[in-house]
Amino acid sequence: MKQSLLFLIFVSIFSISCAQTQLANYIAANPEAMRLPNTNTTNEYMPLGRFAMIQGPTSNNEAYFSSIVPRYKTYTYILVDAAGKEIARVQPYEVVEQANYTFWKIDKFHFAGLTAGQDYGIHVVEKATDNLEQSMDFRKFRSIDLNQTRFKFVVGSCQADDHRFASIRKSIWNKVVQANPDFILMNGDVVYVDSFEFVKRETKTHKTQEWEIWGRYMDSFQTLEIFRSQRLIPIIANWDDHDMGTNNSDINFSGKDHAKRVFKALFHAPDIKGVFKQGVGGVSSAYTLFGQKFIMMDARYYRQPPGTQKHPNGHLGKPQHDWIISEMNSDSLPTWLVMGDQFFQSLVEVGEGEKKKIVNETFIGDHPVQFERFLKDVKGSKSTTVFVSGDVHFSEISSVDKNFLGYPTFELTASPYHSYIFGGKNWENPRRVVATKEHNFMLVDASKHENGIKANVRAIGAGADLLFEKEITVVK
Ligand SMILES: [Fe+2]
Numbered sequence: 200m201k202q203s204l205l206f207l208i209f210v211s212i213f214s215i216s217c218a219q220t221q222l223a224n225y226i227a228a229n230p231e232a233m234r235l236p237n238t239n240t241t242n243e244y245m246p247l248g249r250f251a252m253i254q255g256p257t258s259n260n261e262a263y264f265s266s267i268v269p270r271y272k273t274y275t276y277i278l279v280d281a282a283g284k285e286i287a288r289v290q291p292y293e294v295v296e297q298a299n300y301t302f303w304k305i306d307k308f309h310f311a312g313l314t315a316g317q318d319y320g321i322h323v324v325e326k327a328t329d330n331l332e333q334s335m336d337f338r339k340f341r342s343i344d345l346n347q348t349r350f351k352f353v354v355g356s357c358q359a360d361d362h363r364f365a366s367i368r369k370s371i372w373n374k375v376v377q378a379n380p381d382f383i384l385m386n387g388d389v390v391y392v393d394s395f396e397f398v399k400r401e402t403k404t405h406k407t408q409e410w411e412i413w414g415r416y417m418d419s420f421q422t423l424e425i426f427r428s429q430r431l432i433p434i435i436a437n438w439d440d441h442d443m444g445t446n447n448s449d450i451n452f453s454g455k456d457h458a459k460r461v462f463k464a465l466f467h468a469p470d471i472k473g474v475f476k477q478g479v480g481g482v483s484s485a486y487t488l489f490g491q492k493f494i495m496m497d498a499r500y501y502r503q504p505p506g507t508q509k510h511p512n513g514h515l516g517k518p519q520h521d522w523i524i525s526e527m528n529s530d531s532l533p534t535w536l537v538m539g540d541q542f543f544q545s546l547v548e549v550g551e552g553e554k555k556k557i558v559n560e561t562f563i564g565d566h567p568v569q570f571e572r573f574l575k576d577v578k579g580s581k582s583t584t585v586f587v588s589g590d591v592h593f594s595e596i597s598s599v600d601k602n603f604l605g606y607p608t609f610e611l612t613a614s615p616y617h618s619y620i621f622g623g624k625n626w627e628n629p630r631r632v633v634a635t636k637e638h639n640f641m642l643v644d645a646s647k648h649e650n651g652i653k654a655n656v657r658a659i660g661a662g663a664d665l666l667f668e669k670e671i672t673v674v675k
Contacts, residue, residue: 244369244373245372245373245376245377245424245428245429245430246428246429246430247424247427247428247429248336248337248338248427248428248429249323249335249336249427250266250267250268250323250335250336250427251266251267251420251421251423251426251427252264252265252266252267252321252336252338252426252427252431253265253266253426253431253434253465253466254340254431254432254433254434255433255434255465255466255467255468256433256467256468256471256474256475256486257342257343257382257433257474258342258343258345258471258473258474258475259313259315259342259343259344259345259346260311260312260313260314260315260342261309261310261311261312261313261342261471262309262310262313262340262342262433263307263308263309263468263469263471264276264307264308264309264310264321264431265305265306265307265464265465265466266305266306266308266323266336267303267304267305267417267420267421267426267465268303268304268305268306268323269302269303269304270296270298270301270302270303270304272325273290273325273326274291274306274323274324274325274335275288275289275290275323275324275325275326275327275329276288276289276290276291276306276308276310276321276322276323277321277322277323277324277331277334278310278319278320278321279319279320279321279322279331280317280318280319280320281317281318281319281320283320283331285331286312286319287310287312288327289308289309289310290308290327291306291307291308292307292308292309293307294306294307295307295460295461295464297409297410297413297461299410300409300410300413300414301410301413301414301417302417303417305461305464305465307464307468309468313342314342315341315342315343315344315345315346316341316344317341317342318339318340318341319339319340319341319342320337320338320339320340321336321337321338321339321340321431322334322336322337323335323336323337337429338429338430338431339429339430339431340430340431340432343381343382343433343488345474345488345489345490347381347489348489348490348646348647349489349644349645349646350381350488350489350644350645350646351378351379351380351381351642351643351644351645352380352381352382352383352384352642352643352645353375353378353380353382353383353384353640353641353642353643354383354384354386354537354587354589354611354613354640354641354643355384355385355386355589355613355614355615355616355639355640355641356385356386356387356388356439356539356589356590356613356614356615356616357387357388357589357590357592357614357615357616357617357618358385358388358389358390358391358419358423358615358616358617358618359388359391359394359615359617359618359619360390360391360394360418360419360422360423361391361394361396361618364617364618364638367617367638367661368422368423368424368616368617369424370661370662371616371617371638371639371640371661372423372424372425372428372616373424374640374659374661375425375432375640376425376428376430376432378642378659379432380432380642381432381433381488381489382432382433382434382435382488383425383432383433383434383435384434384435384436384437384493384537384587385434385435385436385437385616386436386437386439386537386538386539386587386588386589386613387437387438387439387440387441387442387539387540387589387590388438388439388440388441388442388539388589388590388615388618389419389436389438389442389462390415390416390419390420390441390442391415391419391441391442391618392407392411392412392415392416392441392442392443392444392445392454392458393407393441393444393445393446394415394441397411397414397415397418398411398412398414398415400445400446401444401445401448401452401453401454406453406454407444407445407452407453407454408454409454409457411454412444412454412457412458412461413457413461416458416461416462416465420465434466435466435484435486435493435495436462436465436466436482436495437482437484437495437496437497437537437538437539438458438462438481438482438497438499438539439498439499439539439540439589439590440499440539440560442458442462443455443458443459443481443499443500444457444458447505447560448499448502449499449502449503449504450500450501450502450503450504450516451504452499455481455499455500459481459482459500462482463477463482466482467482467484473487474486474487474488475487476526478494478495478497478519478522478523479518479519479522480497480500480501480516480518480519481497481499481500481501481519482495482497482500483495483496483497483519483522483523485526487532489645489647490532490533490647491532491533491534491535491645491647491652492526492527492530492532492533492534492535492582493534493535493537494523494526494527494534494535494536494537495537495538496515496519496523496536496537496538497515497519498514498515498538498539498540498562499539500516500519501514501515501516501518501519502514502515502516502565502566503566505557505565507565507566508565508566508567508568509568510566510568510569511568511569511572512569513565513566513568513569514562514565514566514569514570514573515569515573520569520572520573520576523536524576524577524580527576527577527580527581527582527584528580528581528582530581530582531581531582531650532582533582533583533584533585533647533650533651533652533673534580534582534583534584534585535584535585535586535587535652536577536584536585536586536587537587537588538562538586538587538588539588539589539590540559540560540561540562540565540588540589540590541559541561541562541588541590541591541610541612542561542562542563542570542586542588542610543561543562543563543586543597543599543603543610543630544559544561544563544564544591544597544626544628545561545563545564546559546561546564546565547559547626547627558626559590559591559626560590574603574604577604578603578604578605583606583608583650583651583652583673583674583675584604584608584673585608585609585610585611585652585654585671585673586599586608586609586610586611587610587611587612587613588610588611588612588613589612589613589614589615590612590614591612591614592614592615592618592619592620592621593612593614593615593620593621593625593634593635593636594612594613594614594634594635594639594641594658594666594667595612595625595628595631595632595633595634595635596609596610596611596612596631596632596633596634596656596667596669596671597609597610597612597628597630597631597632598630598632599630600630605675606651606673606674606675607673608673609632609671609673610630611641611643611656613639613640613641613658615638615639616638616639616640617638618638620636620637620638632669633658633667633668633669634667635658635660635666635667637658637660637661637664637666638660638661639658639659639660639661639666640658640659641656641657641658641659642656642657642659643655643656643657644656644657648672648673648674649674650674650675651672651673651674651675652671652672652673653670653671653672653673654670654671654672655668655669655670656668656669656670656671
């Protein structure tokens with residue numbers, strides 16, 4: 200009896216180490232197993248992993264991740280090299296959950312000591328002692344080579360999880376992964392908390408509940424293919440009204456701190472010196488990548504309700520306004536100012552008589568007093584600036600006259616990745632240079648040019664079409 204037990208233990212230890220060697224041998228003999236997906240053929244669909252996983256703030260040598268996993272399991276994350284050899288294994292440095300409300304929790308984990316340009320893999324195992332064969336999930340990733348002077352990113356907004364966008368979603372995210380960008384910018388409406396199916400819009404009598412926010416975040420992240428892409432691509436995210444929790448949400452929205460907690464758990468991490476910094480108040484943040492700065496402006500957390508045009512800090516709040524400007528003066532790096540709603544578009548009114556309503560939300564239209572001061576401060580800063588927005592469910596590039604900042608620049612409005620496309624004509628915008636009303640994202644191929652930015656901007660749709668293309672050069 201005793202002998203057979205010992206034999207069993209011996210056999211199982213032997214088979215575990217055998218399996219490990221076999222796996223390493225297999226991967227060594229099949230370098231294709233670690234190949235980037237979709238880079239050679241447009242017909243191939245991106246391979247998917249099991250859990251929703253996000254590669255968040257990333258530098259040359261470290262990367263932060265968040266994964267959405269079952270609440271009663273404890274996972275260990277194993278870093279492997281391109282040959283499948285184990286390099287490190289870590290436990291989450293933080294677990295964020297709201298276990299009373301959902302079946303899921305958010306594991307936050309981190310790998311350091313990475314080399315830029317190398318492929319890595321992540322295995323997810325249930326027990327700290329499990330081997331790679333027992334992996335529940337496998338993802339590939341790279342750190343970011345910050346020394347590149349030319350880089351490519353994808354930007355868009357509005358990511359509805361509604362079933363009617365299922366096929367668009369699949370094509371759009373497949374194309375994003377095919378484009379192989381250095382990072383993806385998700386600029387607002389990453390989650391529609393108040394989709395009409397599950398959560399009502401907040402009213403005086405209906406306050407959005409914490410469980411409703413968590414439930415919608417967890418569902419949406421598991422539905423959107425990009426969060427299960429086997430090839431992880433670093434994601435930079437900003438929010439807008441629906442991901443803070445309700446349509447045209449503002450400072451008075453009851454659920455804003457619940458939404459902030461889950462949003463930051465998914466996309467933020469401790470600061471990485473010189474690369475990632477959390478901002479003030481809501482979910483603002485600043486990324487320094489490839490010698491350029493990307494500032495996520497939160498236009499919801501401090502926003503005053505409609506009809507407060509004269510408020511001096513109605514759009515961003517004073518603390519955030521000051522923080523953004525101090526970031527733009529801390530160095531002279533070219534800066535992309537990223538905000539959900541549009542900067543320069545005036546308010547658009549449609550309908551007649553009682554049916555008259557304003558259909559958009561913008562910085563200049565809703566809070567012209569703060570807008571004017573903001574532009575003055577941006578003009579006085581050391582940085583050359585390009586504006587990036589979303590929200591409107593079409594994409595356009597608009598020129599920004601040199602009267603505003605002292606040099607001509609542009610506003611790139613990228614929307615929607617996959618959400619409703621509204622019928623009828625685009626509203627009037629005399630500054631519009633190019634536009635599209637298809638589901639799309641912008642692919643921006645950028646480099647530094649003198650003290651400013653040079654970029655090729657393409658709008659790419661779910662089909663084979665290139666929807667528009669524009670070269671921009673912005674120098675002070
Ligand atoms: Fe939207």
